[in-house]
Amino acid sequence: MSIFDFVKSVGTKLGIGDGAPQADDLKKELDSHNLGTSGVQVSTDGDKAILKGNVNDQSAFEKAVIAVGNTLGVSKVEASELKVGNGAAAAPVLYTVKKGDNLWKIAEAQYGRGNGAKYTQIFEANKPMLSDPDKIYPGQVLRIPPLS
CATH class of the missing domain: 3.30.1340 (Histidine-containing Protein; Chain: A;)
Structure with a gap:
């Protein structure tokens, strides 16, 4: 389920x-x-x-x-x-924003140290629900896409 x-x-x-x-x-x-x-x-x-x-x-x-x-x-x-489509969905990777988080920190935590600049992929994956990369809030859940 x-x-x-x-x-x-x-x-x-x-x-x-x-x-x-x-x-x-x-x-x-x-x-x-x-x-x-x-x-x-x-x-x-x-x-x-x-x-x-x-x-x-x-x-x-x-x-x-x-x-x-x-x-x-x-x-x-x-x-x-x-x-x-015609099949079941794969389990998504979701992240719940904590106090003090920003997309850069989340990208480093999810993709590894030195990958903070990949925050743009997280931002793009959460459009149009996110309109600005600086407007996230504690408790918000974000999609974490695989690195491309």
Whole structure:
């Protein structure tokens, strides 16, 4: 089962109040990023978001998970029924931002010492959810792509 954990008390705020977001609001947030996720259905079970359907590639799968998971009120994203093409998705590498982190530090930690300049790959892999490499926050979950 593909269940991903997120920090419930941080992320994009949807709607009014601090409760768990509604499935329709999560779907609108997901669609707003134009990730190629029109074939994805979103439902909720309390503070867990459930994604079902198909995406074209691994990148769209991972971005769908983090776009929904980095929403205020969501603590888990279940994606066991979210398929890539005609098959199952590979396990993504995700990183939860800690206080004091920046993309350079994350790149060095994930790719090895001396690879801080590879932060641009992490930034690009998290677009359009990230609009600026300096605007990350503790608790945010980022995709870590393999080095190219």
